Amino acid sequence: MNSRWIVGAGDHLDLVFHAWKQAYPDEHIQKVEVPQGADYEFDLSVFDTLNPELGDVFIAFDDRFGNFKRMELFRAALERGFTLASFVSTSADIGQDVTLGKNVFIGPQAVIGHGCKLDYNSVVHAGAHIGANSRIRASVWIEPGVQIGARVEIGAHAIIRTGAIVRSGIKVGKGAELGWPQLYSADIADKTVYDTRYDEPIFVYGS
Structure with missing residues (x-):
């Protein structure tokens, strides 16, 4: 074996x-x-x-x-030549035509709508919901209970914290972190950080 x-x-x-x-x-x-x-x-x-x-x-x-x-x-x-598997919990609800890259983790009771694409090395924790036809880029981290609408694009290396709700059609930039437990209803620029320790978002410029 x-x-x-x-x-x-x-x-x-x-x-x-x-x-x-x-x-x-x-x-x-x-x-x-x-x-x-x-x-x-x-x-x-x-x-x-x-x-x-x-x-x-x-x-x-x-x-x-x-x-x-x-x-x-x-x-x-x-x-080093290893094959990288992905994990989908047996209690997750995965829609039709969902595409998973290598080393993706989908936790218990997560819901992934039809037509979604999750790129390699991304993590969707327990109870998170991702709406239909959304795109999750590489190495994203989505915490338990996050709600993401339909046709949302999450940029590579973004972090979506518990309590975040992302409205349908929104684009979240590369390297952004949505840490405030709130509704995000406008596009988020690359490397924008909503940290609960601060009252204003942090904007990171340059490479």
């Missing part, structure tokens, strides 16, 4: 590992923790203990550093 390795660190590693074990108890699933140093660099030597011909990998890491640390592990696995 081929193995499935859940590779990463932190709470999200535990969440994904247990979700996969519960959904597929007959599969050979192993949790592989990747150490990090004081400088947050990963010890990628853990991949050397795994044989890409004997199983596939799911990368499980949270939204820290704008989802780029999860992307770093994702790229390391691809460079």
Whole structure:
């Protein structure tokens, strides 16, 4: 039997590992923790203990550093020849013609409307709703209970926090973070951060 390795660190590693074990108890699933140093660099030597011909990998890491640390592990696995699987909870409601990229996680009771496209390395947590024909770009993080309308586009590396409601037809820019628990009814520029610690959004300019 081929193995499935859940590779990463932190709470999200535990969440994904247990979700996969519960959904597929007959599969050979192993949790592989990747150490990090004081400088947050990963010890990628853990991949050397795994044989890409004997199983596939799911990368499980949270939204820290704008989802780029999860992307770093994702790229390391691809460079070493691993196949990256995606996970869809058995209790999620997935519409017709939904397209999932590599290493996508869809949690329990999530609803993904018909015609949606979710690019690689994105996370949709439990109870989130995404309306029909929406586009979720690469390495997005959508927290539990988020409500996203139809025909919404979420830019790469965006973070949508619990309590956010995104009206239909809205475009959320690359690297934006919607942290205020409110209705977002206008387009959001790239790298705009709504942080609950501040009364005004933070605008980040430049590359």
